[in-house]
Amino acid sequence: MKYSLFHEDNRNTDLKALKKKIALVLGCNGQDGSFICKSLLDKNYKVIGISRSYWNKNHNHQKLGIDKDIITKRCDICNTKKISKFIESYQPDEIYNFAAQSSVGKSFNKIEETIHGIVNGTLNLLETSRRIKFEGRIFFAGSSEIFGNTKTGADINHPHNPLSPYAISKQTSYNLVKLYRENYNLNCVTGVMFNHESYLREDSFVTKKIINSAKEIVKKGSKKIKLGNISVIRDWGWAPEYIEAVQLITNTKELKDYVICTGKANSLKKFIEIVFKYYGLDWTEFVEIDDKLFRPIEIEESYGNPKPLFDDLGWK
Numbered sequence: 001m002k003y004s005l006f007h008e009d010n011r012n013t014d015l016k017a018l019k020k021k022i023a024l025v026l027g028c029n030g031q032d033g034s035f036i037c038k039s040l041l042d043k044n045y046k047v048i049g050i051s052r053s054y055w056n057k058n059h060n061h062q063k064l065g066i067d068k069d070i071i072t073k074r075c076d077i078c079n080t081k082k083i084s085k086f087i088e089s090y091q092p093d094e095i096y097n098f099a100a101q102s103s104v105g106k107s108f109n110k111i112e113e114t115i116h117g118i119v120n121g122t123l124n125l126l127e128t129s130r131r132i133k134f135e136g137r138i139f140f141a142g143s144s145e146i147f148g149n150t151k152t153g154a155d156i157n158h159p160h161n162p163l164s165p166y167a168i169s170k171q172t173s174y175n176l177v178k179l180y181r182e183n184y185n186l187n188c189v190t191g192v193m194f195n196h197e198s199y200l201r202e203d204s205f206v207t208k209k210i211i212n213s214a215k216e217i218v219k220k221g222s223k224k225i226k227l228g229n230i231s232v233i234r235d236w237g238w239a240p241e242y243i244e245a246v247q248l249i250t251n252t253k254e255l256k257d258y259v260i261c262t263g264k265a266n267s268l269k270k271f272i273e274i275v276f277k278y279y280g281l282d283w284t285e286f287v288e289i290d291d292k293l294f295r296p297i298e299i300e301e302s303y304g305n306p307k308p309l310f311d312d313l314g315w316k
Helices: 031-042 059-064 080-090 111-131 165-184 206-220 239-251 268-278 307-313
Strands: 022-026 046-051 071-074 094-097 137-143 188-193 225-227 258-260 287-289
Touching: 022 031, 022 080, 031 046, 031 059, 031 239, 046 080, 080 111, 094 111, 094 239, 111 137, 111 165, 137 165, 137 239, 165 188, 188 239, 206 225, 206 268, 239 258, 239 307, 258 307
Parallel strands: 022 046, 022 094, 046 071, 094 137, 137 188, 188 258, 225 287
Antiparallel strands: none
16 A cells, blocks of 8 residues: 555654745845745745845835745844844754845945944854854855956956955955854855846946936936946846855855856946847937046956856856
């Protein structure tokens, strides 16, 4: 007689295998936090989203249709007691950290907030996990800003040259994660992410600013858009695809850091041309270069090398 998995006489059933996997997502409101919540829910995870400002900003979850499916908690990543309590209470299999200030431009004016949120937040999560002997996997969102200018496609071994408070903070976070993985055997890893965009980007990001401005010109007529240095070159990808890479990196057998990128370099000027052409507009009639919008120090060219991630984990 064949027994079903749930037959009362099937004494050897591995109950743990039947249990839903649990994921804790820090910074669950932003573009990446929202997309990973959606992706994990689609994979039948129980998702606990943590944000320091959830009640003010849950529109991304509503756009994705997941606002009723996530357990949400309000907490600052630097709050040691609360973070410890959440990990011990929910016993997650995986933790994804997308928390803290994420704008390079803002980091020049909000240096203390940027460094505190990224560096202290990373250290708090690592040390809390070490202290309570957390055995699950922990992913930290890294940034290509740590490399500075790249004349060749950057892989994980590319030299670091951070040029902003944000980049310095991400470099420190990267080093802390590596330290805790190699010295304390904590299951933690960093995915160094190049620029990745989507319709969930905040309006303050330049890609969204350009798109919104072009739409407004079509609707309301002539309008000037002020931009800074449009000659910069970046490696732009699609955020939902990058989120799948994040999960591959987190769950691979041998934990190691990877760069997540497309390997393709495009100028911001090219991005502007494509957007305005889509709306049937000549961008030169509407774009005005404003010296005040130039950053104190600017990365002129930045692109990555996706080959290691493809070779090891099959992602592209």
